[in-house]
Amino acid sequence: MTPLLTVGNLSVTYPTRTGVVEAVRGISFELGRERLGIVGESGSGKSQTGRAIMGLTPPPGIVRADALSFSGVDLLKAGASTWRDMRGSRMAMILQDPKFSLNPVLTIGRQITETLRHHENVSKREARRRALDMLEAVQIADPERVFGLYPHEVSGGMGQRAMIAMMLVCGPELLIADEPTSALDVTVQLEVLGILDRLVRDNGMGLIFISHDLRLVSSFCDRVLVMYAGRIVEELATADLSKATHPYTRGLLDCTPKIGESRHPLPVLERRKEWAA
């Protein structure tokens, strides 16, 4: 079976005032119809990896890869119109900063219905109904009110869920979710994960779940890639997380505060130069 997504030797670089930033440095992986977690240090290149796959690397960023293909489409050769058709419908990304990524001058409802109407031929009424259903599915308590609110009028977690609703409304085959639940309380978080889980299980969606929350990733994903300084330093089946060998991964497991524990100060990682080699 050919994988849904193939990433071969992907790199992303940015020229800046103080030299070239190597955000992603030659990573390779394949994704099937499964839940793949990406964890890693802040700044290790997780979001930049997701953006590059979606063709959303902002200028002056440069993307290079030996292979980048999504269900038979060579993304390295995709033109603007291919991207327009695919992005938001067949492949979607929930961006890390939902409030920044939502359009500040359009209501939440308008943004979801417009996405839907751009990709599918549905009536205004039908679009509205589906948008409200989607908001309800992501546990928005009062969908009618939130439908009419602007991004600055919703809470952090509501903005995040609006973004999720917008990305799921077309039923994508590939979803890249960048910290999709970081602003959600734990009960809502579980409901949202339940939705993503059903989409993978029942609809065969491929999911890349970017998160810094190892506890969550290990309980939710099938396998996990660990990134450090732009590279993949370890790949694990989540059931084997406790068998992690890379000192960064082991360190991560140790420095999370847990209920009922008292460790002041928390242990921190001694980062080694050779990890970034």
Place this chain on the structure above:
Amino acid sequence: MTIRIENLSVTFDGFQALKSVSIAVGKGESFGLVGESGSGKSTLLRAVAGLAPVSGGTIEVSGERLSGGRRSRAFRRAVQMVFQDPYASLHPRQTVDRQLLEPLAIHRIGDGERRILKALDEVGLGPSFRFRYPHQLSGGQRQRVAIARALIVEPEILLLDEPTSALDASVQAEVLNLLEEVRGRHGLTYVMVSHDLGVVTHMCGRLAVMKGGEVVETLSAADLAGSRVVSDYTRRLMVASKGFSREAVSG
């Protein structure tokens, strides 16, 4: 009490985001706010900072009764807020350097060069980040700039809205240690919103649990850790915090 909030209500166009909320936080205390998404946690912090439409009740900080959205210059130095959404609170067209310099200039604090380098170092960002713009930073790097900017003016009270939710565990541990150390050294008072119960019980002595614009329970971190809770909602939060399982999700 350094912060005393009594029967506070906040109303947006007829929608009541806070319904008669009361909390009291002592000087040097670290107080947590947890609860449902949309329950009014950010609104409560914003009300203290003078950024929410208060429709009833009172807010008192360091013995001074605050009215409306007006805050003195001394207040604006003594009380710093780290917003949930660092992108929105950082100026998109200013470098990190400018954003750290500005509060120093406003409050006429000298020695900018040294303070900026120290503030960046404390949040684990090297000097190479100094002249970057917000869009050239990762999510966690932006949040650390926001924390550095709050600490640089040496405040007395910090209002922290999900300060580490965008950070991986290793950087989170560093930032939490930094926050604890600064509090210990200068006797700061913290009010901290977090949905991570591990983080809240680590950082705070007491906390309030919110749902639907109300405080459903105020308890000590030790009682939360020992499952001595009163409200059903708090109990549900504790179960959910154990992680994902298909059984834990309805449907």
